[in-house]
Amino acid sequence: EVQLLESGGGLVQPGGSLRLSCAASGFTFSSYAMNWVRQAPGKGLEWVSGIYGSGNITYYADSVKGRFTISRDNPKNTLSLQMNSLRAEDTAVYYCAKTSGGSSGWYSCFDYWGQGTLVAVSS
Amino acid sequence: DIQMTQSPSTLSAFVGDRVTITCRASQSFSTWLAWYQQKPGKAPKLLIYKASSLESGVPSRFSGSGSGTEFTLTISSLQPDDFATYYCQQYKSYPGTFGQGTKVEIK
Numbered sequence: 001e002v003q004l005l006e007s008g009g010g011l012v013q014p015g016g017s018l019r020l021s022c023a024a025s026g027f028t029f030s031s032y033a034m035n036w037v038r039q040a041p042g043k044g045l046e047w048v049s050g051i052y053g054s055g056n057i058t059y060y061a062d063s064v065k066g067r068f069t070i071s072r073d074n075p076k077n078t079l080s081l082q083m084n085s086l087r088a089e090d091t092a093v094y095y096c097a098k099t100s101g102g103s104s105g106w107y108s109c110f111d112y113w114g115q116g117t118l119v120a121v122s123s
Numbered sequence: 124d125i126q127m128t129q130s131p132s133t134l135s136a137f138v139g140d141r142v143t144i145t146c147r148a149s150q151s152f153s154t155w156l157a158w159y160q161q162k163p164g165k166a167p168k169l170l171i172y173k174a175s176s177l178e179s180g181v182p183s184r185f186s187g188s189g190s191g192t193e194f195t196l197t198i199s200s201l202q203p204d205d206f207a208t209y210y211c212q213q214y215k216s217y218p219g220t221f222g223q224g225t226k227v228e229i230k
Contacts, residue, residue, distance in 0.1 A: 035219075045159075045167065045210055045221040059217045095166055109157035109214045111178070113166035 002026040002112045004096050009117030016086050016121070022079040022096030022114055030054070030074040033105025036081050038092035039116075048094070049081065053103030064090075086121045093118050125150055125213050129222035135230040142198040144225045146211035151191040155215035158187055158196045161224075162207045170209075171196065201227070 008020040022034070036048040049070040050059045058070050069082040079096050093116040099108035126149035136142050146156065154174035159167040169178045171187035174194055184199045198205055206229055211222040 044224045045161075045212075047219055047221070050217060100169075100172065106217070107155055107214060109169060109172050109212060109219065110159075110167075111169050111172075113168075115166055 002098065004098065004112055004114035006094065006096055006114040006117040009094065009119045011120045011122065012086055013123050014087060014121055017082070017084045018086065018119060020081040020083065020094055020096075020117060020119070024077045024079065024096075024098070027098070029072075029077040031103055032101075033099040033103060033108065034072060034079045035097045035099065035105070035110060036070060036079075037095045037097050037110070037113075038090075038119075039095070040089075040092040043092075046092075050099075050105055051079070052105065057104070083119070086119075088121050091119060091121045125152060125216060125220055127211055127213055127220050127222040129209075129211055129225050131225060132223065133226045133228060135228045136201050137230050138201055138203060140201045140230075142201050142205075142227060144196045144209055144211075144227075146189075146194045146196070146222050148192045148194075148213055152213055152215035154190045155213055156187075156189070156194050157212045157214060158185075159210045159212065160205075160207045161210065167210065198227075203229075 003025045005023045035050040051070045067085045095116045096114045097110035098112040099105040100111040101108045128147045156174045158171040161167040175187045208224045208226045
C-alpha cells in the first residue's frame with residue numbers, strides 16, 4: 001500500500017525557514033517523480049515544485065523560485081522541501097504527491113497524496 | 124503556462140441528480156487531463172486520468188470526457204458521499220496546472 005507521510009510544518013515568522021519532509025513507502029520510490037502541492041486556507045490547489053526520480057532535474061513555480069529547494073534521498077525514501085525567506089502568502093497546507101508514471105513525471109498526474117502538513121507564516 | 128478554467132465555481136444539487144462540471148484550457152493538449160475530488164480537511168483523490176479513464180476503485184457513476192481544450196466530469200447520480208470540491212488538472216506540461224475548483228453542495 002502506497003503511503004506518503006509529511007512532517008515539518010509549523011508556525012514561522014516572515015523571513016524564516018522551514019524544512020518539510022515526506023516519508024514514502026509501498027512503491028519503488030526512485031522510479032517516480034515527486035511533487036509538492038500547496039493549498040492556502042479556503043483556496044485551490046497550487047503546484048509548488050517537482051523532482052525527477054533520479055533527483056537530477058527539478059522544477060519550481062515562479063512564486064517560490066529562488067526561495068524553495070526540493071530534494072530527495074532515494075535510499076531513505078524521503079522527499080524534502082527546504083523553504084527559506086518565507087512570506088505570509090506561503091501559508092498553506094503542503095502536500096507531497098506521487099506522479100502516476102515515469103521517473104520524469106512528464107505526462108503524469110498525481111495518483112497518491114499525503115495527508116498534508118500546515119505551514120503558517122506570521123509574526 | 125496552460126491556464127485551466129472550471130465552471131461553475133459552485134453547484135447545488137439534489138441526491139440522485141446528474142451533475143456536469145466543465146474545464147476549459149487556454150491551449151489544446153489532447154487528453155492529458157485529470158480530475159480530483161477533495162473533501163474538507165482531506166487530501167485530493169484522483170478520480171479520472173487521461174480525460175476519461177477511471178482510476179481503480181472509483182465508482183462508475185463518475186465519468187470524464189473531452190479532448191483539446193474542453194473537458195467534462197459527469198456524476199450520473201449524485202450520492203451523499205459525492206458532496207465535495209472537484210479540481211481538474213492538465214498534465215501535458217510542467218507545471219501541471221489546476222483549475223480553481225468546483226464545490227458541489229447539497230440543495
